[in-house]
Amino acid sequence: QVHLVESGGGLVKPGGSLRLSCAASGFAFSDYYMGWIRQAPGKGLEWTSYISSGRQNTNYPDSLKGRFTISRDNAKNSLYLEMNSLRPDDTAVYYCARVRWPNSYYFDSWGQGTLVTVSS
Amino acid sequence: EIVLTQSPATLSLSPGERATLSCRASQSVGNFLAWYQQKPGQAPRLLFFDGTSRATGIPARFSGSGSGTDFTLTISSLEPEDFAVYYCQQRNKWPLTFGGGTKVEIK
Numbered sequence: 001q002v003h004l005v006e007s008g009g010g011l012v013k014p015g016g017s018l019r020l021s022c023a024a025s026g027f028a029f030s031d032y033y034m035g036w037i038r039q040a041p042g043k044g045l046e047w048t049s050y051i052s053s054g055r056q057n058t059n060y061p062d063s064l065k066g067r068f069t070i071s072r073d074n075a076k077n078s079l080y081l082e083m084n085s086l087r088p089d090d091t092a093v094y095y096c097a098r099v100r101w102p103n104s105y106y107f108d109s110w111g112q113g114t115l116v117t118v119s120s
Numbered sequence: 121e122i123v124l125t126q127s128p129a130t131l132s133l134s135p136g137e138r139a140t141l142s143c144r145a146s147q148s149v150g151n152f153l154a155w156y157q158q159k160p161g162q163a164p165r166l167l168f169f170d171g172t173s174r175a176t177g178i179p180a181r182f183s184g185s186g187s188g189t190d191f192t193l194t195i196s197s198l199e200p201e202d203f204a205v206y207y208c209q210q211r212n213k214w215p216l217t218f219g220g221g222t223k224v225e226i227k
Binding site for chain 1: 154156163165169170175207209211214215216218219220
């Protein structure tokens with residue numbers, strides 16, 4: 001049974017940084033591409049990043065390039081999202097999600113999310 | 121980027137009725153479109169991928185159709201657990217984008 005558990009969210013001041021983590025279990029983590037998707041309060045879904053299984057490839061929307069960095073540690077079955085220069089409009093629930101095999105860029109399993117609030 | 125426009129924004133229906141949800145893309149996405157269901161306080165759940173392929177465990181009352189720029193999610197007979205928000209997502213071009221969602225609410 002696929003299980004994804006995010007952590008690391010919280011309240012951060014504008015301009016600050018935060019590192020989110022996602023612990024994966026129940027599947028061969030190292031075989032799967034992974035991604036982060038966020039959802040601002042009361043709003044829709046926004047894709048923020050993806051990483052290939054072997055960490056060679058990452059991608060971001062242009063609006064987040066340079067501020068967000070996705071990474072993974074396959075030995076620890078963990079996914080990370082480093083967020084810098086945070087702004088109030090980065091406030092959202094951040095979901096860790098597994099890309100449907102084989103690398104289809106659809107998300108077939110999601111965690112419950114971690115809330116990031118950017119406010120002074 | 122490819123913009124996905126979902127309509128209607130809200131659909132008010134009764135249990136047992138048929139629901140038809142639309143997702144229109146600003147340019148062709150081929151058949152590279154998915155549908156997700158999200159209930160309040162929960163993470164999204166994948167319903168369909170590649171336009172018409174049902175994800176694991178999705179009941180047969182759900183169906184997906186379309187290609188190019190026009191896609192439809194149909195629920196043949198609404199069950200109480202189907203009242204939720206539905207999103208489409210394209211993977212034809214970077215960046216991956218989602219539609220704004222359609223809320224199916226109880227009339």
